[in-house]
Amino acid sequence: MNWLDTIIGWISPEAGARREAWRQVLAEQRHYDAGDHRRLNHGWYATNQSAEYTDRYSRDVVRARSRDLERNSDMMNSVIGPFVRNVVGKGLVLQAETGDTDLNREIEKLWKVWCKKRNCDVTGTQSLNQILRMAVRRKKVDGGIIFVKRYTAGGVLPFKLQMFEVDELDASQVLPKHKGNRVVGGIEYNRYNAPVGYWIRQYTLDGMTTIDPIYLDANDVIFYFSKRRPSQLREMSDMSQTVTRIRDANEFMVAVSVKQRIEACLSVFIKRAIPTAGIGRGSAPSGPRHTYDGKTISPGMIKEMNVGDEIQVVNPQGQATDAASYIKLQQRLIGAGQGISYEATARDMSEANYSSARQGLIEDSMTYAEEDELLADVLDEIYETFIISAVLAGALNIRDFWRDKDRYFSHSFTKPPKDWIDPSKETVATKTALQTGQKTFKQIAAENGQDWRKQIDDICEVIKYARDEHGIDLGGVILGQKKTDGLYADEEEPPATGQGTAGTVPASLPSEPGTGEQQPGGGEDGGEDEDE
Template identity: 35%
Template structure:
């Protein structure tokens, strides 16, 4: 607000103190004038009867989120446990962002610019050993690729996850990962020895995290019961994984926050529809008598057979023919459930949920009955772009710092003999993370398109293999071994045939299609 506007408000308040009636009229006139200004500029900012109920505030990220963060996280976890749609969103994220795991390819170059194959393979071999559960996970339960899926799940559900780098004395190398949930952050600490702490995160004057404060009980088991003692962990050891949408944000919030209402409403709606259908199925027919003595629900109506014996007719059986007493009539129930519009309503909700979580309806619902090749491919490509963003985010926030710590730990433990590592760490920390292979919508069409791209020189074997989650060097080596073996079996013609690669590629595409 300008100084002129502020002066006007001060004058209004002064008039109100001296002459309340005149002050009230001034305030009413000012509100009308501001309403005209609002309407003249932005409809989104109108404060008339259409916008007066829309109350919003401008605050720092933590001031906006900290009051509701824990409640939203608890509700998101409840949906994770009890709602099938929420579980479908999470499973889709796990499958497509990391799948079987983002795997590293060491890219160390020699002085002449060629790859140092020997050293690269040596580091990758050490990585495969370290990535096993007993070596990488401080609890010994998950391998590193399982930890990746946990990171994605917790980031989406809780909004944040905090892997901590630890240095065990008895490990394969002095490096393990300790996964810490958002609940472990000591959010009650506003200051500690003149340190600025925001929701458990110690920051400097530029909002750069310096350390994270975790409850000791969450860091390590205690025999003294639950305490509120906090432990300071240097920011260099913590790999915080949350989506930062505002410059001063130091914590995340559940990705379900945007669609939590839709997910819960869909679940409760389906529960209500199911209950209504079950109740409707309990009523088959009603027997009305001329005397008005209709049996109540739970009692049996009877008729007499040819021998004059009473017979129960409240049960319906195939082919049965019964005689009703005089004045009696049968009225069949006409239930309105299942509701024929239920599927359309749920589909609409799933579309909104998918849009809010950055995924298509087909991925969230697992329903592909309404798609053809073109629409399915378009949706798949659009989804893949979103997954690429999350993968890149994960690589930058977690995987690259972890790889640097891994190589350094291998050097310190003597597993790698690199004398000038600490003089040139950037040379030896080069790495490429390869995502899992992406399934093809129509394998034969995909193979044809890829072949033409390679012939035109607009893609490479390395890119194609990476899209399938494979190492191009291993692919070429395997082809070489197969051709050598075919030659040893006097199949030299096939081994040297230029068409065998195309045939194998087509067979691989067919096999890929069966595995979808």
């Protein structure tokens, strides 16, 4: 209240109260509900700080808790697994695109050899695909991982990779190696906040003691992590949004498990109606008495009791009726927090049909696409260094390489295809997309993890071998056409695997036996959706 409100309230308390009430009403109309501090938001205090200032004090704790859940929580691993399986999966296949077919094959052959663990890993323990799977996992749990390019002998090329965990960055370093730079969290930055060097903590083999850190130039380091704010300098665990919910679900399941174990127990109490002898208790009953010490109930047991003894059974009843629904809700929220569906998190398809499962896969693939793009940047830099090392080592003879490096760096990586939910429907959808020009044969081959040139060569090789060696004409079978007057012509009914003329690229190729039958209605689903 200001001085005027004080005077008005002193002269007329009613007028002062009315004035204050109107001020509060107007204040509510000028502000966000999410910004007030009244009853519903009481105790919710947050401040605006730079990303590094916000992350610095929680980074190590969140990472440690995420690692603890990774070691002990099945639900945590059910979230990490889909990212590892879908981003790397069975592995990534290189397709060189230099414009020279022979050179492409030579590069791809050399790359395949280099990707073996003895050639690409400085420790000789992991192949490149295994390194990439580990990198995706460490990014989800730790927030990131560090690739270091090492130039050493002992492999097919003098180039290998060494991996460091993010907590090996020496945060105790504060003095920059170059004047005018700054060191934050073990990384040296220039005035534009671009990293120029990394201080890596060194451990002895027992992992207990440290020795002097080493300095790595940024040109030899690939820091794989997600940057979510311009002021962010280092990593933060991708699981930070969901670790508390995962722990809650784990603690709930432990409590339910203990409760169920207790309720499953059967106890027997012996109630003695006739007390033992003593002063004021009368005389003891005649005959021998039995003791029940150490006795347990066994199947088919017949046991005579003492005179006057009575059995009272404690048989706890009850069950965790709400546990399943609670855990299902938690898994939905955990999956949503990571951008994937409940089915991907829980591996529960009981409530899914073909359409909902396919829509879920499409949405999930968009989440994985972000990780694909980030990992592709890492692979591009590794591949370019691989090419340079191969040229310098004489493994590749490219005369004009230094004049046209971008041409020889051109490449792409493909992943082997996933198994289809409904192969017949997917095959019809692929055929329709090809025939209507929505996709090319090259695109379809890439989606199936195949080199389109090699796929055509394989088709021609099969047809030629069948005709020349065994006198069998497979052209119509593979191309989906019948032979008329020496030529292949379209059938009256659309064939299962595509149509065209002899000598042309087939409209579509069967990926699995018996998956190329025409479905009524055509299109992607081949008709109305149905529950699977």
